[in-house]
Amino acid sequence: MGRPPTTSREQILEAARVILDRDGWEKLTIRRLAAELGVGATTLYHHVRDKDDLLIQLLEHYAGRLPRPALPDDPRDRIVAAATVMHDALAAWPQVVEVLTADDLLGEPALWMVEGIVGGALDCGCAPERAVELYRNIWYYTVGEILVRARAGRRAAEGRPRYRDSVFANLDESRFPGLAGIGERWPELTARDTYRAGLRAFVDGLLAQESK
Amino acid sequence: MGRPPTTSREQILEAARVILDRDGWEKLTIRRLAAELGVGATTLYHHVRDKDDLLIQLLEHYAGRLPRPALPDDPRDRIVAAATVMHDALAAWPQVVEVLTADDLLGEPALWMVEGIVGGALDCGCAPERAVELYRNIWYYTVGEILVRARAGRRAAEGRPRYRDSVFANLDESRFPGLAGIGERWPELTARDTYRAGLRAFVDGLLAQESK
DNA sequence: ACGACTTTTCGAACATGTTCCGAAAGTAGC
DNA sequence: GCTACTTTCGGAACATGTTCGAAAAGTCGT
Numbered sequence: 039m040g041r042p043p044t045t046s047r048e049q050i051l052e053a054a055r056v057i058l059d060r061d062g063w064e065k066l067t068i069r070r071l072a073a074e075l076g077v078g079a080t081t082l083y084h085h086v087r088d089k090d091d092l093l094i095q096l097l098e099h100y101a102g103r104l105p106r107p108a109l110p111d112d113p114r115d116r117i118v119a120a121a122t123v124m125h126d127a128l129a130a131w132p133q134v135v136e137v138l139t140a141d142d143l144l145g146e147p148a149l150w151m152v153e154g155i156v157g158g159a160l161d162c163g164c165a166p167e168r169a170v171e172l173y174r175n176i177w178y179y180t181v182g183e184i185l186v187r188a189r190a191g192r193r194a195a196e197g198r199p200r201y202r203d204s205v206f207a208n209l210d211e212s213r214f215p216g217l218a219g220i221g222e223r224w225p226e227l228t229a230r231d232t233y234r235a236g237l238r239a240f241v242d243g244l245l246a247q248e249s250k
Numbered sequence: 251m252g253r254p255p256t257t258s259r260e261q262i263l264e265a266a267r268v269i270l271d272r273d274g275w276e277k278l279t280i281r282r283l284a285a286e287l288g289v290g291a292t293t294l295y296h297h298v299r300d301k302d303d304l305l306i307q308l309l310e311h312y313a314g315r316l317p318r319p320a321l322p323d324d325p326r327d328r329i330v331a332a333a334t335v336m337h338d339a340l341a342a343w344p345q346v347v348e349v350l351t352a353d354d355l356l357g358e359p360a361l362w363m364v365e366g367i368v369g370g371a372l373d374c375g376c377a378p379e380r381a382v383e384l385y386r387n388i389w390y391y392t393v394g395e396i397l398v399r400a401r402a403g404r405r406a407a408e409g410r411p412r413y414r415d416s417v418f419a420n421l422d423e424s425r426f427p428g429l430a431g432i433g434e435r436w437p438e439l440t441a442r443d444t445y446r447a448g449l450r451a452f453v454d455g456l457l458a459q460e461s462k
Numbered sequence: 463a464c465g466a467c468t469t470t471t472c473g474a475a476c477a478t479g480t481t482c483c484g485a486a487a488g489t490a491g492c
Numbered sequence: 493g494c495t496a497c498t499t500t501c502g503g504a505a506c507a508t509g510t511t512c513g514a515a516a517a518g519t520c521g522t
Contacts, residue, residue: 039488039489039498039499040487040497040498040500041486041487041488041498041499041501042489042499042500043499043501045500045501067478067479068478068479069479072502077501077502078502078503079479079480079503080480080482080502080503081500081501083480084499084500084501088479088480089479089480094413139394139397139398139401139402140402140404140405141405141412142398142402142440143413143418145417149417149429150425150426153426153427153428156429156432157427157428157429160428160431166432166435167439167442169428169432170432170435171442171447175391177394177398178391178394178398179387179390179391179394180394181394181398182351182389182390182392182394182397183394185351185393185394185397186351186354186389186390186393189351189352190352190354193352193353200353201306201353201355201357202354202355205355205357205358205361213362213365214361214365215365215369216365216368216369216371216372217361217364217368219372220378220381223382227378227379227382227383228354228382228386230379232383236383236387236390236456238459239387239452239455239456239459240391240452240455240456242458242459243450243451243453243454243456243458244448244451244452244455246451246454246455247447247450247451247454251468251519251520252469252517252518253468253470253471253516253517253518253519254470254517254518255470256470257470257471279508280508280510281507281508281509284472289471290471290472291472291473291509292471292473292474292511292512293470293471293472296469296470296471300509
């Protein structure tokens with residue numbers, strides 16, 4: 039009973055995927071999506087709670103299409119491998135990271151990555167509390183890395199000067215001996231991609247805590 | 251020469267601080283700030299590049315007022331101590347973290363924390379590249395932790411159900427043995443504050459890499 | 463004193479996500 | 493066929509950050 043719907047959730051998600059593929063995730067806006075469907079913008083809010091909800095649904099689909107490599111048998115390698123896949127998948131679509139930070143888990147189709155990390159930690163002899171703690175720490179690190187890189191990249195694309203440049207310009211060597219020694223190498227050094235090495239070190243450190 | 255200004259950058263910052271203290275950082279908006287000054291909203295854009303710029307200026311002042319504890323002599327402890335101060339200061343004002351993720355450094359009045367970390371790493375025998383790498387990794391971890399906690403907290407305050415609840419409700423034990431074992435303890439475990447322990451482990455892991 | 467120039471101010475406008483509420487369009491009961 | 497009810501639709505409106513362009517309000521040169 040009631041007025042028959044002209045728009046379904048599936049149609050909305052489908053149209054959103056079209057926009058994502060065709061115009062990129064920056065162009066995925068509520069009004070544009072509604073226009074793509076030929077409906078009013080506010081209509082969407084009867085099928086989707088809000089934009090975050092929409093993005094989460096899209097992420098589910100996206101995660102389902104993800105290549106799913108066989109994870110190593112060695113627990114520690116498995117943790118690193120699963121986290122790396124997670125990182126690379128999210129780095130390709132930083133917008134969803136903004137949403138996922140409000141929660142802390144990926145959807146069911148991406149749960150195998152979480153299982154890889156938590157399961158790997160358990161296999162390393164971690165208690166459940168420790169395994170979850172390890173996962174969360176890796177999550178924080180991964181999210182931070184992606185957000186910082188994505189936003190710094192966006193700002194650079196806008197031709198905006200970095201704040202740090204003005205800071206480094208007049209460095210007092212007596213008060214900041216370490217930083218002064220780095221000096222102008224800072225931009226080059228911070229541009230390096232060190233996610234994998236950092237991840238390895240983090241996992242090693244967390245698991246070393248375990249055996250104490 | 252030119253029309254005499256009725257508003258100075260200092261007045262703007264001052265008024266912003268009043269709003270921050272009185273109404274909280276959620277209420278600090280461009281139009282509200284202009285109203286506080288009795289000035290048109292767009293006028294502010296002649297004294298401040300944009301809101302990010304404004305927040306960075308405010309952060310400088312804020313960082314200057316920060317308590318500055320004596321850092322330990324032991325380099326490793328110094329790294330942890332400096333990072334902890336940085337973390338706690340930012341956690342109290344997550345809005346600026348959103349801005350700082352676009353850059354990677356804090357302003358001059360907060361540079362002693364960066365110096366504490368980088369200098370500590372150098373004193374541990376790290377090469378300059380490694381010291382910067384260590385700092386950045388800690389930065390990622392810290393930023394991620396703060397953003398996730400802040401946003402999850404905000405969402406919880408809005409009475410929004412967590413997405414993960416629906417995911418955990420129907421967990422296939424055969425496909426996700428590790429997660430199924432955690433089960434309903436997940437919410438409790440993820441609510442724990444493990445920043446400090448994670449930081450310690452991360453630093454240990456990064457410095458262990460060094461001696462290899 | 464008058465025009466040229468420069469700087470500041472600010473209203474109008476745009477795009478964004480989102481809420482409110484009335485209108486539209488069906489079905490069920492009679 | 494008419495009324496009541498229910499669900500969906502979507503325009504108006506709001507708050508946000510931000511840009512554009514025109515007007516205002518000085519100073520400088522002559």
